[in-house]
Amino acid sequence: MIEGQGTTGLVLKEPTIFERSSAGRQGYALPALDVPEKQPVRFVRHKAAELPEVSELEVVRHFTRLSNWNYSVDLGMFPLGSCTMKYNPRINEEIAALPGLSVIHPDLPAEHCQGALEIIYCLEKLLCGISGMDECTAQPSAGAQGELTGLMIVRAFHESLGSSRKIVLVPDTAHGTNPASSVLAGYQAITLKSSSSGILNLEDVRGVCDKFGRDIAAMMITNPNTLGLFESNIIEISQALHNVGAQLYMDGANLNAIMGYAKPSDMGVDVMQFNLHKTFSTPHGGGGPGAGPVAVRSHLAPYLPNPRIRLVEGKYVTENLKSSIGKVRGYYGNFGVLVRALAYILQQGADGLKQVSKAAVLNANYLRHRLSSHFAVPYRSPHFHECVLTDAIQIKENGVKTLAIAKALIDQGFHPPTIYFPLVVGGAMLIEPTETESLQELDKLIDAFITIAEAIRTKKDNFEHAPRKTIVGKVDEVRAARQPILSLDDRAQ
Ligand SMILES: *Cc1c(COP(=O)(O)O)cnc(C)c1O
Numbered sequence: 001m002i003e004g005q006g007t008t009g010l011v012l013k014e015p016t017i018f019e020r021s022s023a024g025r026q027g028y029a030l031p032a033l034d035v036p037e038k039q040p041v042r043f044v045r046h047k048a049a050e051l052p053e054v055s056e057l058e059v060v061r062h063f064t065r066l067s068n069w070n071y072s073v074d075l076g077m078f079p080l081g082s083c084t085m086k087y088n089p090r091i092n093e094e095i096a097a098l099p100g101l102s103v104i105h106p107d108l109p110a111e112h113c114q115g116a117l118e119i120i121y122c123l124e125k126l127l128c129g130i131s132g133m134d135e136c137t138a139q140p141s142a143g144a145q146g147e148l149t150g151l152m153i154v155r156a157f158h159e160s161l162g163s164s165r166k167i168v169l170v171p172d173t174a175h176g177t178n179p180a181s182s183v184l185a186g187y188q189a190i191t192l193k194s195s196s197s198g199i200l201n202l203e204d205v206r207g208v209c210d211k212f213g214r215d216i217a218a219m220m221i222t223n224p225n226t227l228g229l230f231e232s233n234i235i236e237i238s239q240a241l242h243n244v245g246a247q248l249y250m251d252g253a254n255l256n257a258i259m260g261y262a263k264p265s266d267m268g269v270d271v272m273q274f275n276l277h278k279t280f281s282t283p284h285g286g287g288g289p290g291a292g293p294v295a296v297r298s299h300l301a302p303y304l305p306n307p308r309i310r311l312v313e314g315k316y317v318t319e320n321l322k323s324s325i326g327k328v329r330g331y332y333g334n335f336g337v338l339v340r341a342l343a344y345i346l347q348q349g350a351d352g353l354k355q356v357s358k359a360a361v362l363n364a365n366y367l368r369h370r371l372s373s374h375f376a377v378p379y380r381s382p383h384f385h386e387c388v389l390t391d392a393i394q395i396k397e398n399g400v401k402t403l404a405i406a407k408a409l410i411d412q413g414f415h416p417p418t419i420y421f422p423l424v425v426g427g428a429m430l431i432e433p434t435e436t437e438s439l440q441e442l443d444k445l446i447d448a449f450i451t452i453a454e455a456i457r458t459k460k461d462n463f464e465h466a467p468r469k470t471i472v473g474k475v476d477e478v479r480a481a482r483q484p485i486l487s488l489d490d491r492a493q
């Protein structure tokens with residue numbers, strides 16, 4: 001057990017709120033009715049709603065106790081890979097909560113919300129500056145929605161040239177959203193195998209460009225990729241695509257590893273998305289809220305979603321483009337998230353963003369270096385922002401697989417890393433420490449991993465029953481997802 005981490009403190013058991021219920025108990029008291037009671041009879045319930053009957057204090061305790069069972073970035077490190085999970089500075093929250101920003105109505109005419117439009121406009125311009133791209137829309141609400149928006153723009157561009165292309169190329173290391181977005185945008189996703197070094201093989205890309213030629217609408221590349229490796233042939237790849245009139249889409253979810261050092265525009269990228277909730281420290285998790293702005297080179301700008309915000313003679317105005325793909329969500333985007341991202345970028349400045357990438361890469365390489373004598377490391381080349389390990393050594397020593405190692409980490413007080421992804425690595429454990437963790441915190445995580453590896457090596461434990469220290473121990477995950485127990489009735493079944 002590592003000091004300062006772990007779950008040995010006071011952990012209160014908590015029944016479901018229905019089990020706390022006691023007939024007639026309520027959280028409010030209203031004065032007696034002093035007018036004749038009248039009800040539109042057809043709307044009256046025949047059976048009382050099945051709601052728990054509890055007092056206000058019981059509600060407060062119930063949810064506070066449950067919230068204490070949750071693990072969050074405010075409690076400890078989230079060593080998840082692929083999804084950058086870093087700390088969101090509180091100043092972003094304070095700024096987004098300013099009444100002038102948090103309570104404005106999205107239907108206000110442009111002349112009455114100049115400040116809000118300026119925020120979105122400035123953010124779009126800064127994202128163009130960071131990426132080297134020409135224009136940007138802050139409208140999409142997630143990375144995946146940005147991907148779809150980007151591909152719809154690509155489709156509109158090809159259609160404007162009278163070409164109906166069918167294929168989007170996606171490397172086998174890609175995030176699952178890439179092929180999904182391709183299909184949603186009406187394309188066939190064709191998977192491209194990466195080389196044994198973990199990146200794309202230029203000859204393979206040239207080969208598929210020869211084979212499918214003008215049927216290829218675009219290729220989606222994540223750079224650095226989900227193995228944390230930089231696609232070192234990116235310029236030649238973009239040339240091969242451009243030679244057949246295809247577009248290079250960059251999944252920008254891993255921008256945290258390169259910002260300030262490399263610009264996607266210099267890599268021949270035509271369109272990309274940013275994941276503000278990853279790179280630019282806005283809240284993340286539980287399905288939202290997020291934002292996935294899309295930036296394009298000028299030839300794709302006429303197809304960006306409406307409305308566009310322009311600065312004309314010192315005033316922010318909105319404009320609808322004739323050839324736009326239309327709207328991809330209501331209004332201008334997930335405004336509160338955009339405010340947080342702008343606050344973060346301005347707070348860091350250009351030097352700060354560079355420092356972020358540098359520290360994120362250093363942290364990942366430090367982890368990989370220290371853990372490489374205890375766990376198998378599938379790719380030896382220098383990694384960028386994530387560290388990939390596998391269970392190969394632990395399987396050989398004591399038959400212990402990645403899933404058990406991940407569960408064992410919970411008993412050490414850490415959230416598990418991403419496991420079994422990327423799919424191209426058998427038994428993968430993918431860790432992205434990000435720049436926000438200190439050396440002490442990284443060392444604690446490393447110690448936890450080593451403690452587990454030692455227990456496996458000396459056959460002291462195979463972690464078959466981990467986690468053992470949490471309120472809810474090892475669960476049947478498939479059953480838990482399919483038959484969640486949310487009420488007394490569920491429990492009785
Ligand atoms: C997180 C992620 C996505 C999807 O982004 P969401 O905002 O979760 O929709 C896409 N690609 C990569 C590489 C990612 O890490």
